[in-house]
Amino acid sequence: MEMNRSEPRSGGTGSGLAPWLALWGAVGIVRALLDWGTYWMNLIAAGQALTWGALAVTAAGAVVWLLRHPAAAKAHGLRTALPLLTVLAGVALLDYVGAIDAFFAPMLRALVLSAVFVYAGVSGYRGMLAVGLWLFAAAAVMGVWYLGYAPMVLEGMSGLALLAAAWLLRPGRRPARS
Numbered sequence: 001m002e003m004n005r006s007e008p009r010s011g012g013t014g015s016g017l018a019p020w021l022a023l024w025g026a027v028g029i030v031r032a033l034l035d036w037g038t039y040w041m042n043l044i045a046a047g048q049a050l051t052w053g054a055l056a057v058t059a060a061g062a063v064v065w066l067l068r069h070p071a072a073a074k075a076h077g078l079r080t081a082l083p084l085l086t087v088l089a090g091v092a093l094l095d096y097v098g099a100i101d102a103f104f105a106p107m108l109r110a111l112v113l114s115a116v117f118v119y120a121g122v123s124g125y126r127g128m129l130a131v132g133l134w135l136f137a138a139a140a141v142m143g144v145w146y147l148g149y150a151p152m153v154l155e156g157m158s159g160l161a162l163l164a165a166a167w168l169l170r171p172g173r174r175p176a177r178s
Contacts, residue, residue, distance in 0.1 A: 020058065021166035027054045028159025035152040087112065103147055106154040110139040113158050117165065127168040135161045 027050055034047040091108065094100050114136035121129020138157045142150040 018166040018169040025159045025162030032156030110154045
C-alpha cells in the first residue's frame, strides 16, 4: 500500500517537532489571553515571564538534542540556522531603524508562520498548507480591517496554528491511505 504524502508517517522527521510546536502554540494562546486581560490589570510581566520560560525550555531542549545528535547537528546545523538567523537579523535591523511598532511584530510572526506552513504544505504535508493559508487569511483580515486588535488576535491565531501543526505532526498519527 502506497502512502499519501498529505500526512507525515508515524515517527517521521516532523513528529519530533510536535512538542515544541505545542509548547509555543500554548504560549501564543496564553499570551493573547494575557493581552486581553491587560485591559483590566497589568499582565505584561506575566506574558514576558511566560515567553522567557518557554525560551529557556526550548534552549534546554536544543542543547540536549545537540548533545545527543552531534552528527545530525553538524550536517544540518548551518542549513537550518542560516535562514533563521537571516530573518532574526532582518527583524533586528527593522527594530534598530524604528520600523517596528506594536502592530508589526504580531503581523510579521503570523506572516512568517504562514509562509513556513505553506512551504511545508507544498513540500508534501497538505494539512500544513491549509493551516498556512488560514493563518495568512487571518493576518490579512486583521491587517486590513481590524489592525487595532491585531496584536491580541494574531498572537492567539498563531498559537492555534502552531497547535494545529503539532496535532498534524504528532507521533503515532495514522498516515492517509490512497
